[in-house]
Amino acid sequence: MKSLFLGLPFLLALFNGTTDVEKTAVEEFVCSNWVEVKVECNNNFWLCTDGQSAREVLEDAWRFSQGRC
């Protein structure tokens, strides 16, 4: 399904006379730094720390870990 979705712009580009296959319909979120928050029941999650303060990361970690297990 994903490859069909990604292939669609290529097909459209072909009809339009272009072959710019680098354009995709999906823009991927890019984060340089992740931390993993491991909770007791292994229901772990990851937080992006780009542009965050330590306090923001800690508070997000605390908030998301509530009621997780």
Add this chain to the structure above:
Amino acid sequence: MKQILKILLFCFLTNKAIGQVKISGNVNLPPEKYETNFLGKTKQNIYYNYTYIPNLKEKKKTKSSLTVLQISKRHVKFIDIYDLKQDSIIQVFSKRKSIGVKEMNLMFPIMGKIGFKKNIIKNLENDSIIFQGRVHSDKYEYKEKAKKLKWKLINGGKSILNYKVKKAIVNYGGRKWVAWYTEKIPINLGPYIFGGLPGLILELYDTKENFHFLAVGIDNKQKDIYKRVEKNIIKTSKKAFFKAERNYYEKPELFIRGTVKGRVKLKKIPYNPIEFINQ
């Protein structure tokens, strides 16, 4: 070094109580700045065990913490012991070049242990009170004038910490409160904002037992009373603060700034405030 070892030992002991949450990864973040205004040295510290019901739908599940009423000549501060510990750690880390997961794993369990989440500083000379509290990563501050509580002294007597105590009741913040105070310590103060009785309050609870403060120790150790000074503190009103606090519990998505991946769902946290503020 000694300070770090004390903090590490404390964190090791408290970690189990929080549940095993561990942060891992390779990250270097700027440390939190630490600045305070010194307000005086304490002449007395009253320690209260603080028990509360966070969720009214599960009244048997109570949480506890330890709070302290720090009394100096001109100021009184009421704060959670773990909030003081957190400040000590922040102070140590503020001198470092960056914060990594090692430091975060030292801070996280202490954050989770803070039961009484506001800190309250009363100026005894002009009766003004400053409240500081955190809502997610934002720090708020509001001020009010100390209210003259209309206590009703009633019959009743018992003993707390070998002090004979008498009973009084008052309505405040939408709750009915019971206080046990001792005239042997003629200080008209108590936990939270309560005071104005002929002696120190050694026990305080609301009649629905949602909040209970019980004195468990008194000492005369000299400690610093300080007020945290933070550049980005949001100065607001009491009403706005309680509204923000309620929103954080009920609509946490309004406060999350970061990006998360993994199967996550932000759940509402039950909100049971110590005071009901008309919104």
